[in-house]
Amino acid sequence: MNPQIQKLLGKSGEWLASTGPQNAVVVSSRVRLARNLADFPFMTKAGRTQRAELHRLCREQLLGMSSARPFFYIDMEKTDQVDRQLLVERHLISKQHAFGDGSRGVAVSDDEAFSIMVNEEDHIRLQVIRSGLQLRECWREADTLDNALGQHLRYAFSDRFGFLTACPTNLGTGMRVSVMLHLPALKLTDEIEKVFVAAKDMHLAVRGLFGEGTEAIGDFYQISNQTTLGRSEEEILTEFADVILPRLIAAELSARSVLEQERPLMLDDKIGRAVGLLRNARLLSSEEALFGLSHLRLGVAMGRVANLTMSTINRIFLTTQPGHFQRTLGQSLEGEARKAARASYVRQLMTPAAG
Amino acid sequence: MKCDRCNKPATIHLTEIRNGKSLELHLCQQCAAEAGYLQQTHLSMNDMLTEFVKAKTGMSQRDALVCPDCGMKWQEFKETGLLGCPKDYEIFSDQLRGVIENAQRGATHHTGKTPTATVAPEDSVKLRQAELSRLKKDLTDALEHESYEVAAMLRDQIKALEAVPPTH
Numbered sequence: 152m153n154p155q156i157q158k159l160l161g162k163s164g165e166w167l168a169s170t171g172p173q174n175a176v177v178v179s180s181r182v183r184l185a186r187n188l189a190d191f192p193f194m195t196k197a198g199r200t201q202r203a204e205l206h207r208l209c210r211e212q213l214l215g216m217s218s219a220r221p222f223f224y225i226d227m228e229k230t231d232q233v234d235r236q237l238l239v240e241r242h243l244i245s246k247q248h249a250f251g252d253g254s255r256g257v258a259v260s261d262d263e264a265f266s267i268m269v270n271e272e273d274h275i276r277l278q279v280i281r282s283g284l285q286l287r288e289c290w291r292e293a294d295t296l297d298n299a300l301g302q303h304l305r306y307a308f309s310d311r312f313g314f315l316t317a318c319p320t321n322l323g324t325g326m327r328v329s330v331m332l333h334l335p336a337l338k339l340t341d342e343i344e345k346v347f348v349a350a351k352d353m354h355l356a357v358r359g360l361f362g363e364g365t366e367a368i369g370d371f372y373q374i375s376n377q378t379t380l381g382r383s384e385e386e387i388l389t390e391f392a393d394v395i396l397p398r399l400i401a402a403e404l405s406a407r408s409v410l411e412q413e414r415p416l417m418l419d420d421k422i423g424r425a426v427g428l429l430r431n432a433r434l435l436s437s438e439e440a441l442f443g444l445s446h447l448r449l450g451v452a453m454g455r456v457a458n459l460t461m462s463t464i465n466r467i468f469l470t471t472q473p474g475h476f477q478r479t480l481g482q483s484l485e486g487e488a489r490k491a492a493r494a495s496y497v498r499q500l501m502t503p504a505a506g
Numbered sequence: 507m508k509c510d511r512c513n514k515p516a517t518i519h520l521t522e523i524r525n526g527k528s529l530e531l532h533l534c535q536q537c538a539a540e541a542g543y544l545q546q547t548h549l550s551m552n553d554m555l556t557e558f559v560k561a562k563t564g565m566s567q568r569d570a571l572v573c574p575d576c577g578m579k580w581q582e583f584k585e586t587g588l589l590g591c592p593k594d595y596e597i598f599s600d601q602l603r604g605v606i607e608n609a610q611r612g613a614t615h616h617t618g619k620t621p622t623a624t625v626a627p628e629d630s631v632k633l634r635q636a637e638l639s640r641l642k643k644d645l646t647d648a649l650e651h652e653s654y655e656v657a658a659m660l661r662d663q664i665k666a667l668e669a670v671p672p673t674h
């Protein structure tokens with residue numbers, strides 16, 4: 152195991168601390184910028200040598216970059232599968248970056264506030280992630296990092312199309328603004344489909360927990376802007392953070408108060424079953440854990456569960472994921488043994504707080 | 507080369523165009539006959555080649571366009587959705603127009619930040635002026651063609667660009 156990844160294991164990044172604004176609904180905020188070097192082909196047409204040269208060049212510039220936060224660099228080809236999975240679970244790299252092939256890597260700040268992937272779909276994918284609703288803070292930091300990195304790298308840029316990206320859907324600002332929302336009440340009140348339709352009308356993309364191609368488990372959804380050209384970063388941000396998100400958050404909160412007023416028994420039943428499951432299960436799959444954690448999170452956010460904090464929930468949330476779980480237990484278990492170990496681990500975390 | 511269906515040496519080589527995709531077949535005499543490819547026995551290899559070339563040129567000129575820098579073909583982009591190099595945005599500019607407008611809610615011009623390293627301040631002023639005159643020309647075009655939605659968007663972009671304080 153990579154010693155630097157091992158250091159990450161003991162804590163959870165700032166974005167999982169859940170101290171951010173609106174954390175009852177907004178788990179995390181993220182701003183991502185896509186950049187390519189002017190003098191190289193995009194990844195699809197970069198051969199082995201060019202790929203390695205790109206990686207060397209970007210890595211060198213990254214390591215020399217001035218940054219307020221200390222960071223380290225991970226070479227993906229020298230990283231084993233479990234560590235890669237772990238980085239995916241911490242939202243530091245994409246699945247594509249983890250399990251693709253060829254020379255590539257990622258710079259990660261010690262506190263996991265930013266990560267910069269080299270040789271993903273674009274040469275550089277820079278992201279800043281924060282807990283709760285903090286999109287402006289994410290953008291400010293991403294902008295600063297981008298400026299620092301761009302000082303010595305010549306980016307592919309045209310005055311007409313802006314930053315040139317491998318896929319025309321990222322063209323212009325190269326900016327993707329996204330939030331991870333927890334929308335359990337909209338699901339319980341059967342209104343979630345309406346939200347998807349509305350999101351589509353507002354030109355938003357809705358994805359599951361781990362991004363593209365993953366399903367929404369445990370009522371967690373990633374919502375992001377789909378257009379990157381024709382509006383400035385500030386305009387994209389303003390529309391997303393000040394117009395779109397407040398509506399989505401308000402919809403979830405109003406669904407919660409409807410449940411509270413009209414169906415309190417059903418609500419407490421769901422929450423109580425989740426508590427029961429996590430506290431008493433003897434065999435627990437990671438999907439079951441997520442499902443239980445979703446309702447438990449709802450209960451804590453609504454003040455209907457005593458003696459449990461958001462940070463405990465986040466901790467269980469992260470450590471029951473397959474990669475983390477394997478590392479935490481320090482062994483690779485299969486089938487029933489793995490489910491049994493997960494159940495006992497979750498029970499431990501649930502019990503002390505329950506006093 | 508072995509036959510696609512059995513292990514005998516392939517002697518018949520065909521290119522079929524199915525749903526716009528070319529499919530290569532390598533078959534032995536027997537399998538080719540069974541599959542019905544040998545019914546037109548009068549068709550010589552030369553005729554087959556001519557047929558093939560005809561099918562190829564039948565594809566639009568656009569699909570045959572290749573980027574001299576990276577070798578990307580338009581057909582390839584249509585399959586993967588990914589371009590091969592920055593120059594492709596010029597090489598395939600006609601074809602990409604619709605793709606970009608579709609993906610970007612009709613937007614055609616960048617109005618966000620510019621890179622720190624590549625653009626010196628004087629250049630950026632010049633670039634912005636060039637950009638403004640281009641946008642204004644596009645606006646006139648749009649109004650002439652009564653594309654009011656596009657015109658409104660262009661107007662917004664012009665306004666945004668004019669609002670940017672000049673760099674020092």
Ligand SMILES: [Zn+2]
Nearest residue numbers: 509512534537
């Ligand atoms: Zn055969």
Ligand SMILES: [Zn+2]
Nearest residue numbers: 573576591594
């Ligand atoms: Zn090219």
